[in-house]
Amino acid sequence: MPTDIYLNVAVSGVLTGLVYGLMALGLSVIFGVVRVVNFAHGEMTTVAMYLAVVLFATMGLDPLLMMVPIAGVLFVFGYVLQRWLINRFISRPEHSQFILLVAIAIIMTNVLLIVFGPDARSVQTSYAFDSFMFGPLIVDATKAFAAAAAIAFAAALFAFFRFTRLGIAMRACADNYTGAQVIGLNVPRLYALTFGLGAACVGVAGAMLALITDVTPPLGPSFTLLAFVIVIVGGLGSMPGALAGGILIGVIAALAGLFYTPSAKGMFVFAILVVVLLFRPQGIFGRRA
Amino acid sequence: MIGRLTNDVPRRAAMALFLLFLVLLLAPWFANDYLLTVLILIFYFAYTGQAWNIMMGFAGQLSLGHAIYIGLGGYTAAVLFGYFGISPWVGSLVAILFAISCGAVIGFLAFRFRVAGVYFAILTIAFAEFARIGFDHFTYVGGSAGFFLPVSNYAQSDLWTLRGKPIMFYYLSLGMTVGAVILCHIMLRSRIGYFWQAIREDEEAARAVGIDTFRYKLLAVIISAAMTSLAGVFFAFYYNNLFPEEVFSINRSIELILAPFIGGIGTLFGPILGAFMLTGLAETLTTTLAAFGIDVPGAKQIFYGICLLLVITVLPEGVWPWLYRRLHMAEPHE
Numbered sequence: 321m322p323t324d325i326y327l328n329v330a331v332s333g334v335l336t337g338l339v340y341g342l343m344a345l346g347l348s349v350i351f352g353v354v355r356v357v358n359f360a361h362g363e364m365t366t367v368a369m370y371l372a373v374v375l376f377a378t379m380g381l382d383p384l385l386m387m388v389p390i391a392g393v394l395f396v397f398g399y400v401l402q403r404w405l406i407n408r409f410i411s412r413p414e415h416s417q418f419i420l421l422v423a424i425a426i427i428m429t430n431v432l433l434i435v436f437g438p439d440a441r442s443v444q445t446s447y448a449f450d451s452f453m454f455g456p457l458i459v460d461a462t463k464a465f466a467a468a469a470a471i472a473f474a475a476a477l478f479a480f481f482r483f484t485r486l487g488i489a490m491r492a493c494a495d496n497y498t499g500a501q502v503i504g505l506n507v508p509r510l511y512a513l514t515f516g517l518g519a520a521c522v523g524v525a526g527a528m529l530a531l532i533t534d535v536t537p538p539l540g541p542s543f544t545l546l547a548f549v550i551v552i553v554g555g556l557g558s559m560p561g562a563l564a565g566g567i568l569i570g571v572i573a574a575l576a577g578l579f580y581t582p583s584a585k586g587m588f589v590f591a592i593l594v595v596v597l598l599f600r601p602q603g604i605f606g607r608r609a
Numbered sequence: 610m611i612g613r614l615t616n617d618v619p620r621r622a623a624m625a626l627f628l629l630f631l632v633l634l635l636a637p638w639f640a641n642d643y644l645l646t647v648l649i650l651i652f653y654f655a656y657t658g659q660a661w662n663i664m665m666g667f668a669g670q671l672s673l674g675h676a677i678y679i680g681l682g683g684y685t686a687a688v689l690f691g692y693f694g695i696s697p698w699v700g701s702l703v704a705i706l707f708a709i710s711c712g713a714v715i716g717f718l719a720f721r722f723r724v725a726g727v728y729f730a731i732l733t734i735a736f737a738e739f740a741r742i743g744f745d746h747f748t749y750v751g752g753s754a755g756f757f758l759p760v761s762n763y764a765q766s767d768l769w770t771l772r773g774k775p776i777m778f779y780y781l782s783l784g785m786t787v788g789a790v791i792l793c794h795i796m797l798r799s800r801i802g803y804f805w806q807a808i809r810e811d812e813e814a815a816r817a818v819g820i821d822t823f824r825y826k827l828l829a830v831i832i833s834a835a836m837t838s839l840a841g842v843f844f845a846f847y848y849n850n851l852f853p854e855e856v857f858s859i860n861r862s863i864e865l866i867l868a869p870f871i872g873g874i875g876t877l878f879g880p881i882l883g884a885f886m887l888t889g890l891a892e893t894l895t896t897t898l899a900a901f902g903i904d905v906p907g908a909k910q911i912f913y914g915i916c917l918l919l920v921i922t923v924l925p926e927g928v929w930p931w932l933y934r935r936l937h938m939a940e941p942h943e
């Protein structure tokens with residue numbers, strides 16, 4: 321019996337971890353190409369979650385279907401943000417970029433606070449309590465759908481960067497900024513598109529997270545931190561690393577909650593971050609810069 | 610001593626500074642209680658900004674987890690007083706000891722393993738978050754339910770136990786801020802200050818000319834941590850309550866770097882000017898809104914965000930260096 325519990329909790333951790341992994345993938349894509357660390361990542365996630373909550377509450381639209389339009393909205397938001405604001409900071413020192421995004425994050429959190437208030441919101445679908453049985457394994461249907469959506473979107477993104485001209489051009493900007501300019505690539509536009517794609521990841525992940533957990537405005541910073549931890553553990557700039565990091569962190573957090581106490585699982589997550597930063601700073605899948 | 614402090618400050622600036630100090634010294638005689646609490650808040654941010662500035666502004670190490678030192682300092686002194694009746698002045702020494710040890714561990718690990726830039730910043734956040742969750746489960750000091758200091762209506766202020774009226778905290782915060790400015794001025798003008806600035810500008814070059822960068826970066830963290838922990842002690846005895854979710858939160862770490870960023874990091878008066886501008890304007894905004902009967906909980910933070918956005922876009926070096934140039938004075942530390 322106990323083994324079943326551990327297995328179930330671990331599987332639940334994997335599924336949740338995949339959704340977090342997709343969110344972190346957005347951070348990784350943005351950093352990998354634009355070389356800007358998006359400190360407003362978690363705040364963008366909460367915005368996506370609120371979009372899903374509002375669409376469901378007002379029109380009864382299921383987040384599973386709405387993830388595409390929400391990703392679209394976030395894409396436009398990311399594109400505009402990069403094009404009109406962040407792009408001016410590309411050659412500025414790191415701390416300058418950081419403070420810019422912190423300012424944006426502060427504004428976003430508090431606008432959400434004013435609009436939606438401090439109470440937790442959630443999406444209650446008709447299938448919220450459904451589950452699949454695989455022998456001794458009981459899999460929560462919502463989490464399974466969310467994880468499947470995360471995998472699908474991540475796969476589409478891999479394919480995009482691998483096989484389309486646009487995706488390859490973006491990777492060219494990442495590999496050699498000057499070279500990309502020399503051969504006539506429109507780097508600011510590609511940067512904006514990349515930021516938009518990273519934000520679209522957040523859109524999908526946020527819509528899925530609205531199914532899994534409650535949302536409150538101050539959640540933003542903790543999502544940002546979580547995304548950082550995942551990306552650093554997986555390797556900053558590595559796309560498979562982000563997903564693998566998400567799964568790892570998801571499982572560890574779930575098991576820590578089971579073995580110790582759920583409220584302390586954050587401690588284990590940060591302990592892993594410290595260990596990885598010290599002994600393998602390039603992450604599990606990353607290459608040393 | 611005084612000569613060494615003032616010989617490189619232009620006479621006009623020295624006069625202005627002296628006048629400002631005089632006004633602040635006499636402020637309790639013409640300021641009401643509300644204005645006094647705003648000024649206390651300003652000095653709190655000026656002081657913590659100054660302490661953080663040592664690491665980021667002088668030595669170029671971005672810490673986003675300074676709340677850990679606030680929390681450690683606050684909890685140490687508060688628990689020693691609350692449980693054992695030990696004076697906060699003695700408690701401060703213990704708090705400094707804890708903060709120094711914590712800063713030394715973070716600094717040692719980070720610099721020994723070459724964790725730098727963004728990674729270093731995230732490492733500092735991770736330690737602060739670790740402490741936050743840890744104190745949430747630390748039942749001896751109240752856990753997430755918080756730790757409270759005994760409060761009553763004081764007829765007189767007792768400086769030894771820091772129990773008393775706002776005016777005592779006003780002078781205490783003013784004294785701490787002035788002390789921090791003098792200390793930073795002396796450090797900037799001494800060997801250690803030049804080493805820090807060399808490391809900030811180009812760490813490789815600094816190492817090449819023989820500066821023990823590991824040692825001096827570690828010193829910056831330790832001094833900054835020790836100073837910040839005193840702000841934590843002040844915080845605990847001024848507000849009389851401590852909640853892990855509050856004192857260790859990332860918001861607190863962010864809050865205390867706003868003043869130096871807006872005023873100008875790496876400058877001596879930037880954090881002070883930033884604290885005056887930010888807190889002064891934010892309080893004015895809150896009061897004005899309240900006068901119209903509007904109470905919006907996030908308005909002040911949005912205002913902070915917009916200020917930060919404007920300053921970082923228009924005056925990336927901060928307001929103080931710009932003001933200095935406008936007043937045709939040469940910034941002594943740039």
